[in-house]
Amino acid sequence: MGVNSDIETPNKAPALLTTPPSEQLFALLDSLRKGGVTHAAFEASSHGLDQMRLHQLPVNVAVFTNLSHDHLDWHGDMNSYFEAKTKLFTENLLDGGTAVINIDDEWGRKLYERLKNRYIVLWSVGIQDGANFQILKAESQHFGLDLQIKAAGQDFRYPLALSGEFQAINTVTAAAAAYASGMPLQDSFGTLPYLTPVRGRMQPIHGHPTGARVIIDFAHTPDALEGALKALRSGTNGQLKLVFGCGGDRDKAKRSEMGKIAANFADQVIVTDDNPRSEDPAKIRKAILDSCPAASEIVPRDKAIQQAIAGLNEGDTLLIAGKGHETGQTVGSEILPFDDASVARHALMNLADNDSIRGGK
Incomplete structure (x- = not known):
């Protein structure tokens, strides 16, 4: 669910704001649940978190990819922007849940350190040695990537039909989140070669x-x-x-x-x-x-x-x-x-x- 998706429901929902108003979000989640959906992924925008659109919404898995110069007309500075984003991990993420953090990003490393004292599973993603999900290679091809990963002690190598080395972080983080949500490791990472570009994203x-x-x-x-x-x-x-x-x-x-x-x-x-x-x-x-x-x-x-x-x-x-x-x-x-x-x-x-x-x- 997010700005670039149409949710398949009995009455197909139109593309949403990144994080819709709480009454719309909760109604949509309820509709999905009644339709037999057991798992849902959504984008949590800093505006939505700041404006309490996610108030009292429990989250089992929370993901942080990066933070960059954006939305400062709303937040004023990067520290305030970061504090808004952290609410997903400090207010919505349940005890015993999983946080998946890109530690190649400086704000991700800061968040990772902050979350060490929480009663959660804390997973790191990145090219750095010691990352739980380590990217060993992300070599650009004409319209994609040659991707090598070490995940949970296992090595994987896949072609990825997505342009841009930053897509390696995005896809590995998403696969780690799927694994944290109960999908078997081989399935979580084995689907990566079948990904197609999202409309308007590389x-x-x-x-x-x-x-x-x-x-x-x-x-x-x-x-x-x-x-x-x-x-x-x-x-x-x-x-x-x-x-x-x-x-x-x-x-x-x-x-x-x-x-x-x-x-x-x-x-x-x-x-x-x-x-x-x-x-x-x-x-x-x-x-x-x-x-x-x-x-x-x-x-x-x-x-x-x-x-x-x-x-x-x-x-x-x-x-x-x-x-x-x-x-x-x-x-x-x-x-x-x-x-x-x-x-x-x-x-x-x-x-x-x-x-x-x-x-x-």
Whole structure:
């Protein structure tokens, strides 16, 4: 359950907020229980925890992946953001439950130390020696990873159809949570090769005539953008290109930071609009461009995507970042239909048609 899921119930629930209001969440869980569902996984947002949307909801397994610069317009600073996240582990996680923590993340290590005195099972995930679920290798392939893991004393090696080395942490953490929930170890990790990309999360869009990669990702924070670019660099033989913008009415401090990251980690950058909301989109773009002066500025967003795809060569990778799974663009008080993946597919189809007309291969 979360922002990027539709729950299968007798009356199929629409995609939710990351953590819906408590009455909606409890009603949905009750509906699932009555339908015979025995296990449910959900995203616990810092907003939801702060606003007590999860008040008195008992949790058997709690997972921490990472914490990065986001939502500071609400929390004010990273420490307050962290304290909101810890409530899942200190208020909702039952005694005797299991916490699965990414100790490669500095905030994860801090949380791990804090939880040592709780009467819970405490599991660590990471590349570090001594992690309960240790990632031994996560090597990028063209559209995936070669993953080696040591879990509960056993070695596993799988191909993973997910791009980006950070996906190793995400998938191993999820498998550890499944194991903690009662799934046999072999089943928990044996399903990893069958995973497919979540819509808008390092989602490949196939079909470029040159074989160049086109990737859609929700990366809308500095850490997420840097992580996505670093992950894609290792599988890119040509140029790494980026199309992105920043949302309006949100943390303004991250705009210049994301501009610097784009300049440092991408070979070619196009700055465009994300969800400007009530702000002047030109001012948002300027805040990014001030830190990324070599970037091109192209609007509207569909034109930016089309031009970026048309300019790809063999061995190149294009990351279209910021909106991911979203199917609308918020401009002023309106939500206009817009889907990065659909725009990219349409651009690729046009490119293939033109290539065919020219007699290309």
